[in-house]
Amino acid sequence: MEAYDVAVIGGGILGCFAARNVRRWNLSVALLEAAEDVCTGITRANSAVVYAGYDNKPGSRKAEMTVRGNGNYESLCRELEVPFCRCGSLLVTYDGASLPKLQKKLSEGLKNGVPGLRLLTGAEAQAMEPMLRPGVAGALYAPSTGTVNPWLLGIAAFENAVENGATAYRNTAVTDIEKTDTGYLLKTNRGPIPCRTVINCAGLFADRVQELLFPRSTRLHWDGAEYLVLDKAAPKPRMVLFHQASSCGKGITAVPCVEGNLLISGVRKEIETPFATTPEGLRELHRAAKALLPELDLNQVIRSFAAVRPNPYREGGQSLHDFCIENPGPGFYSLIGIKTPGLTCAEELGRYVAQEAAAFLKAQPNPDFNPHRHAIPKSDDSKIVCQCQGITRSEILEAIRRGASTVDGIKRRLGSGMGPCQGSRCAFAIETILEGYRNGTL
Amino acid sequence: MEHYDLLVIGGGAAGIAAATAACGAGCASVAIVDRKPTLGGVLLQCTHRGFGNNLTGIEYARQLLKDLPPEVTLIFNTTVLSVEDTRVAHLSGGRRLSFSQLILATGCREIPMGALPIAGTRPKGVYTAGQMQEMMNLHGFVPEGPAVILGSGDLGLILANQLAQVGIPATLVEKQAHCGGLTRNRKCLGDSHVRLICGQTVTEVSGQKKLEACHLSGGDWIVCKTLLLAVGLRPERTLVSHLGNPIWLHLCGNCNTVHPMVEGVLSEAIQAGQTAWETMREHG
Numbered sequence: 078m079e080a081y082d083v084a085v086i087g088g089g090i091l092g093c094f095a096a097r098n099v100r101r102w103n104l105s106v107a108l109l110e111a112a113e114d115v116c117t118g119i120t121r122a123n124s125a126v127v128y129a130g131y132d133n134k135p136g137s138r139k140a141e142m143t144v145r146g147n148g149n150y151e152s153l154c155r156e157l158e159v160p161f162c163r164c165g166s167l168l169v170t171y172d173g174a175s176l177p178k179l180q181k182k183l184s185e186g187l188k189n190g191v192p193g194l195r196l197l198t199g200a201e202a203q204a205m206e207p208m209l210r211p212g213v214a215g216a217l218y219a220p221s222t223g224t225v226n227p228w229l230l231g232i233a234a235f236e237n238a239v240e241n242g243a244t245a246y247r248n249t250a251v252t253d254i255e256k257t258d259t260g261y262l263l264k265t266n267r268g269p270i271p272c273r274t275v276i277n278c279a280g281l282f283a284d285r286v287q288e289l290l291f292p293r294s295t296r297l298h299w300d301g302a303e304y305l306v307l308d309k310a311a312p313k314p315r316m317v318l319f320h321q322a323s324s325c326g327k328g329i330t331a332v333p334c335v336e337g338n339l340l341i342s343g344v345r346k347e348i349e350t351p352f353a354t355t356p357e358g359l360r361e362l363h364r365a366a367k368a369l370l371p372e373l374d375l376n377q378v379i380r381s382f383a384a385v386r387p388n389p390y391r392e393g394g395q396s397l398h399d400f401c402i403e404n405p406g407p408g409f410y411s412l413i414g415i416k417t418p419g420l421t422c423a424e425e426l427g428r429y430v431a432q433e434a435a436a437f438l439k440a441q442p443n444p445d446f447n448p449h450r451h452a453i454p455k456s457d458d459s460k461i462v463c464q465c466q467g468i469t470r471s472e473i474l475e476a477i478r479r480g481a482s483t484v485d486g487i488k489r490r491l492g493s494g495m496g497p498c499q500g501s502r503c504a505f506a507i508e509t510i511l512e513g514y515r516n517g518t519l
Numbered sequence: 520m521e522h523y524d525l526l527v528i529g530g531g532a533a534g535i536a537a538a539t540a541a542c543g544a545g546c547a548s549v550a551i552v553d554r555k556p557t558l559g560g561v562l563l564q565c566t567h568r569g570f571g572n573n574l575t576g577i578e579y580a581r582q583l584l585k586d587l588p589p590e591v592t593l594i595f596n597t598t599v600l601s602v603e604d605t606r607v608a609h610l611s612g613g614r615r616l617s618f619s620q621l622i623l624a625t626g627c628r629e630i631p632m633g634a635l636p637i638a639g640t641r642p643k644g645v646y647t648a649g650q651m652q653e654m655m656n657l658h659g660f661v662p663e664g665p666a667v668i669l670g671s672g673d674l675g676l677i678l679a680n681q682l683a684q685v686g687i688p689a690t691l692v693e694k695q696a697h698c699g700g701l702t703r704n705r706k707c708l709g710d711s712h713v714r715l716i717c718g719q720t721v722t723e724v725s726g727q728k729k730l731e732a733c734h735l736s737g738g739d740w741i742v743c744k745t746l747l748l749a750v751g752l753r754p755e756r757t758l759v760s761h762l763g764n765p766i767w768l769h770l771c772g773n774c775n776t777v778h779p780m781v782e783g784v785l786s787e788a789i790q791a792g793q794t795a796w797e798t799m800r801e802h803g
Contacts, residue, residue, distance in 0.1 A: 306633070310757065354638040356722050363636075380633030382641050459612025461598040464554060469611070497757075499631035501647040505654050 081107040081244070083434050084263055084272035086251050086286055088115035090231030091412055091419060092278035094427030097234045099276075100241035101431060102440040107270060108235070108243055109263065111250035114486045116231035118280045121489070122304065122352075122384025123227040124342050125332050126317055128418040129166065129219035131186025131194060137399045140189040142425040143418050147221055148192075153424050157233035158452035159225065160335040166222030166317035167202055169369070173214045175321065182217055193220040208314050208370045222317050224332055227420050228489045234423070236479060237450040241443075245480075246270070251279075254290040260408060261290075274408035274434045281387050283413045291405040295397065295413045297387040301348035303358045304382050305366065308497050309337035311377035320369045329365045336492060338379075341366050344386075354383040379497050389414025402430065408437045453479070453490065462510070463503040465496020473507060477514050484508055523592065524548040525795055526608060526618035528599050528758065531560020532781055533772025533788040534624035535583045540792025541622075542588045546799065550592040550618075552599055552610065558584060560626060562781075564653040567677050569703070570781050579781065602758055606767060619803055620767050620795040623759055624788065627752040627773040635750065639723040644730030648674045648749035655681065663744035664688055667733045669721050672699040673779065675749035680707035688712045690741055692733075694720045701779065721746070752777045766802060769795050 085096045088110030099106040112118070127150050130143035154161035170179060179196060186194045197205070199213035239245055246267065253264040260273035279286040284297045307313065318331040332340040343362045349355070359381055366373055389397040400422070403411040410430045419426070434440075456471035468491050476490040484500070484507050487493055493507060494500030513519040525541050527534045530553035538549050551558070558580070565576025574582065598611040608616045629647035644663065646654070648670070654660035664687035668675045671693035682689045689712060691698070696718050698705060707713050716735065723734035724746060732740045754774045762768060771791035772784040 310760070350640065350725070352727065353640045353725070356636070356638040359636060359638050376634075378634055379631065381636075381638075382633075457613045459598075459610065459614070460596050461554060461611045464598060467598070467600060467611070497631075497634075498628050498647075499633045501629055501631050501650040505650070505658065505660070509658075 078271060080260060080271035080273055081105050082272070082438055082440070083107070083274050083276060084109060084261070084270060085276045085278055086263070087278035087280055087283070088112075088235065088245070088247070089118050089278060089280045090116060090120040090227060090234065090423045091280070091415055091426055092276075093231045093234040093238060094423045095276045095278055095430050096238040096243045097241070098424070098427040098431035099434065100238055100243055101443055101446045102435040103443045104435060104438060104440050106238070106243045107246060107272065108238065109246045109249045109251060109265065109270065111248070113248050113482055114480070114489075115235045115245075115247070116228040116489060117485075119384070119386060120228050120231045122302070122382065123420055124330050124417075125224050125227055125334055125340060126166075126330065126418075126420070127161070127223035127225055128421045129186065129191045129194065129221045130189050130418075131182045131191050131217065131219060133185075133189065134398065135185055135188040139399050139418070139422070142400070142422040142429075144190045146418075146422040146425040147223070149424065150223055150225070154225065154230070156448045157230065157237060157450045159230045159233045161223055161225045162335045163221065163223040164316050164333060165218065165220040166319060167197070167206060168217040168219070168319040168321070169202060169209060170214050170216070170321060171210075171212050176215050179215055179217045186219070191219060191221060194218070206314050206316060206318065208312070208372055209318070210369060210371050224317060224335055225420070226335055230420075230423070232490060233450050233452070234427075237448070240450065241446055251286060251289070254286075256290065256406065274437060275410065276430050276434060277409070277411040281385060283387070283411055287403065287405060287411045287413065291409075293392060294403060294405065295389045295391060295401055297414050298390055299348060299351060300386045300388045301345040301351075302384045302386060303343055303345060303354050303362050304384065305341040305362055305378050306380040307339040307341070307373075308377040308379050311339060311374050312372065313339040314370065318369065320365070329362065329369060331366070331370065336495070348385070351385045352383050354381055358383075379499055386416050387414045388416060400426070404433070408434065410434065462506050463491075463493035463496065465498050465502075466492050468493040470510065473510055474514070477511065482511070484511065487511075520607070520615055520617050522548070522617045523550040524618070524799055525550070525620045525622065526616060527551045527622045527624055528608075529553060529560065529624035529626060529772075529774070530555070530558040530593070531624060531626055531772065532562055532580070532583060532784050533626070533774075534558075534560070534622070535587055536785045536788035537622045537624055537771055537792040537795070538591050539586050539588065540789040541796045542591060544793050544796040546796045547590070550594060550616070552594045552597050552608075554596070554598045556595050558587075558593065561649070564649070564656045566656045567680070569677070599758060602762065604762055604765065620769065620799050622791050622795055623756060623768065623770045623774050624772050625755040625758065625774045627777050628755045630748065630751050630753060632748060635748070637721055637724060639725055639734070640727055642724065642726035642728060642730040644726070644744055645724065645746045645748070648678050648747045651678060651747050661685065662687065665690070665743045666745040666747060667692060667721065667741055667743045668747045668749055670699070670749035670751070671715060672749055673701055673704050675747070676700045676704040676707055678747055678749065679713045680704070680710075683707055683710040683712040686712065688714075690714045690716060690743070692719055692721055692735060693717045766798060
């Protein structure tokens with residue numbers, strides 16, 4: 078097998094954007110994903126927020142990438158035909174003693190170049206967002222905050238990378254890495270893959286992938302997060318709301334998603350079982366949601382789930398705040414513990430590592446790179462399979478043609494099964510369509 | 520635009536009976552829209568003898584269909600996407616219909632896992648009871664045992680009975696102090712494969728990919744590979760929720776109130792069919 082110029086390990090949103098951006102150069106690229114589909118790990122369970130950039134230390138890579146990434150989101154989502162909504166956000170506090178913290182975020186945000194950022198009085202915040210519990214002490218308003226569907230964006234980048242000539246290997250887990258004279262040899266469950274450079278985007282396992290060849294440097298600690306999803310019909314705030322942890326309960330984020338559902342999330346530091354919610358955690362999330370938005374109808378919750386986020390620590394226990402991009406060997410780049418705002422910076426990070434690899438390989442720009450990807454078109458087919466979301470059979474077939482191989486893969490591409498019945502009326506029918514496609518009996 | 524004096528959304532027991540009654544009263548222009556390729560709705564997945572004079576749901580549907588006048592227009596494999604207050608219905612496939620009277624007979628939907636306060640992982644093997652009934656009775660699917668069924672109402676009992684018949688052990692978990700459901704459905708409780716636990720609920724599930732166990736509020740974990748949720752039904756009337764209560768809109772069957780017996784659905788549907796025709800004559 079001829080060596081790929083670049084091998085990207087991990088098909089989460091970062092790996093997909095890395096592969097897309099490698100194709101901006103005259104470089105061959107392979108994308109290796111251990112699971113049967115892309116965007117099934119951290120990307121699948123994300124708060125869906127495109128951050129404004131006031132949370133990051135001025136001058137840091139994170140601050141710079143977040144503000145630039147955020148600013149480019151409209152054009153990025155236009156190129157990839159993914160819905161994006163710049164709905165704005167409020168960071169709300171009910172505690173007068175916390176106002177200096179908001180003031181600090183304001184001044185740092187302004188230094189970072191966040192557009193339109195300003196402090197609001199409690200009354201102003203409540204006028205903007207009447208669902209907020211009365212008694213707001215103050216709020217930081219960021220009009221540039223937005224929301225996007227994380228896995229749909231990742232899949233769009235993946236499709237665009239493949240259209241531009243990236244080779245995708247799914248169900249392909251890297252089990253060992255060897256240094257060779259010309260680069261690296263990735264040993265996988267499906268045979269060895271030689272490459273000249275490596276971009277490690279292995280998400281929760283990025284530390285371990287790097288340690289297959291290099292000494293331990295950064296370690297990932299898995300934090301938990303819990304989520305509630307409300308039905309589209311439920312009344313919801315217009316903007317993204319952040320409520321910081323304080324004496325009255327845990328901090329939560331409420332996001333009016335582009336699909337129309339409200340997503341409520343809270344972070345949990347200590348987790349017993351990865352990807353599992355706990356009864357106490359859910360109760361606490363309900364309580365915190367009601368404390369921020371008393372009129373919220375929690376009978377309209379249609380799903381709850383837990384996610385895991387990689388949190389990077391230096392050997393010795395020091396937590397890392399900036400994006401951690403390591404270069405442990407020639408032409409080997411690791412994105413380790415890219416947590417919030419990784420979604421905001423996915424294209425920026427992809428562009429950055431692709432450029433590093435291109436400089437190392439002395440590559441030329443690819444004049445044939447096409448940044449445009451077409452969304453799955455809404456069909457006029459009368460046969461609707463997912464009744465809640467109005468997803469037709471032809472759309473499902475198109476998702477399968479584009480690489481969906483499971484009911485969940487179709488769900489991520491089309492939103493089927495994400496309505497109030499949560500797939501109880503369509504999951505079996507979709508499974509049957511998948512089977513028919515596999516057997517060629519359609 | 521295509522026009523009908525009466526448009527019936529949903530071709531289950533309620534829709535068939537309402538259309539039949541309206542025709543019987545004199546309405547000549549009636550259409551039924553259904554998302555499936557046949558009439559009968561949820562009756563078609565009911566193989567137990569719980570309808571009319573000891574009939575199965577399928578037999579009962581067949582009996583109902585004998586009375587449906589042939590001039591009723593049937594629009595299959597089609598979903599009504601929205602209804603405007605100008606009395607226009609938008610159908611999947613881009614078709615539009617205008618109507619004078621509308622009967623909503625869309626039945627009800629089950630409460631899914633996500634809407635329940637059940638913590639834990641999100642493994643495969645969790646289904647709503649009606650979903651499993653459809654999979655077993657219409658598609659020959661056999662779930663993996665042992666099973667836990669949450670809710671001992673009629674649907675939970677009917678499923679426990681059906682699982683017992685194929686030798687799959689099932690534990691019924693009931694929040695109330697006593698088993699719910701009609702007496703005739705409780706006969707499965709005598710089967711050695713069926714166990715009933717009252718006064719508890721499922722609080723948590725475990726298993727990363729596939730379901731491994733359910734945790735009960737009493738503190739025990741029950742090992743199981745399938746969890747069936749029979750915890751309640753919600754009337755399905757999203758389509759008309761924005762319309763208020765116009766004189767031309769009539770709800771009947773389980774989308775109006777969830778009925779324990781099909782007879783209740785029928786009498787309401789017949790009434791709705793007649794009222795729709797009378798309203799039509801009076802107001803157009």
